Amino acid sequence: MLGSFLYNWQTLIAGGLAVLAAAGGGLIAYRAGRIQADATKNSARKQLLANAKPICVLMPFDGVDPWDKRDALLSISEDSSRSQRFRVVELKCNLRNVGVGPALNLAIMFRFLDMNGYSTAPWDLSPLYPGDCRGEASHPLKIPVQILEGFNDADFSQIEGKLWEIVLLYKDVFGNQFYSVHHKSPYQVDKFSPSTAVPQPWVIFGEGQF
Numbered sequence: 001m002l003g004s005f006l007y008n009w010q011t012l013i014a015g016g017l018a019v020l021a022a023a024g025g026g027l028i029a030y031r032a033g034r035i036q037a038d039a040t041k042n043s044a045r046k047q048l049l050a051n052a053k054p055i056c057v058l059m060p061f062d063g064v065d066p067w068d069k070r071d072a073l074l075s076i077s078e079d080s081s082r083s084q085r086f087r088v089v090e091l092k093c094n095l096r097n098v099g100v101g102p103a104l105n106l107a108i109m110f111r112f113l114d115m116n117g118y119s120t121a122p123w124d125l126s127p128l129y130p131g132d133c134r135g136e137a138s139h140p141l142k143i144p145v146q147i148l149e150g151f152n153d154a155d156f157s158q159i160e161g162k163l164w165e166i167v168l169l170y171k172d173v174f175g176n177q178f179y180s181v182h183h184k185s186p187y188q189v190d191k192f193s194p195s196t197a198v199p200q201p202w203v204i205f206g207e208g209q210f
Helices: 002-050 067-072 078-082
Strands: 056-059 074-076 086-091 094-097 104-112 141-146 164-171 177-183 187-190 193-199 203-207
Touching (some): 056 164, 056 203, 067 074
Antiparallel strands (some): 056 094, 086 141, 177 203
16 A cells, blocks of 8 residues: 555656656747747848948049048039038049948038037938949039038138048938048047047948937
8 A cells, every 4th residue: 555655656756757847848948949039030130231231431533542632532612602601512522332221311511620620510412322322523522511600601711721521421221320431631630539649541430329
């Protein structure tokens, strides 16, 4: 009788342990499946974003960095006298989207580092699709600059000799923000280290808010 009881009890325990082991194995398998599914989903999302990423850049002199001639790429247009509120800047560059997705909400702005870091208001441009380009050295891009209290005619007349940055702002089809910053001088003061002059490529790219 006692032997039968012990046998039944051991059988019950063994069965319970088997059920727990099966449940634990199922839970581990479920979690592993979820991790794999999430990894696959994230990978697919990253691939989708990568396949829609725009990359906008100003390309002077057939895409060759002019180095010591960057200062000739920006000039004051003769059209500047046509409006009381706006002046016009000419860019002797080719604006191109070398990415794989359209550049939406595309805008351009200018920063003058030795004029208290003054930044002009972004000027809207029409979308730029992959491979599209605008402007060239013989037919420069003409960009209006608004004359305001903090940036008047006297300031505007000096911009050709000032240290400038040309910034392109744009978004992809998912609303992610990007920027491209073009530097006048190969050696200029870095905005994060004002006391240090560091080598600057013609353009640097970034994601997020500029």
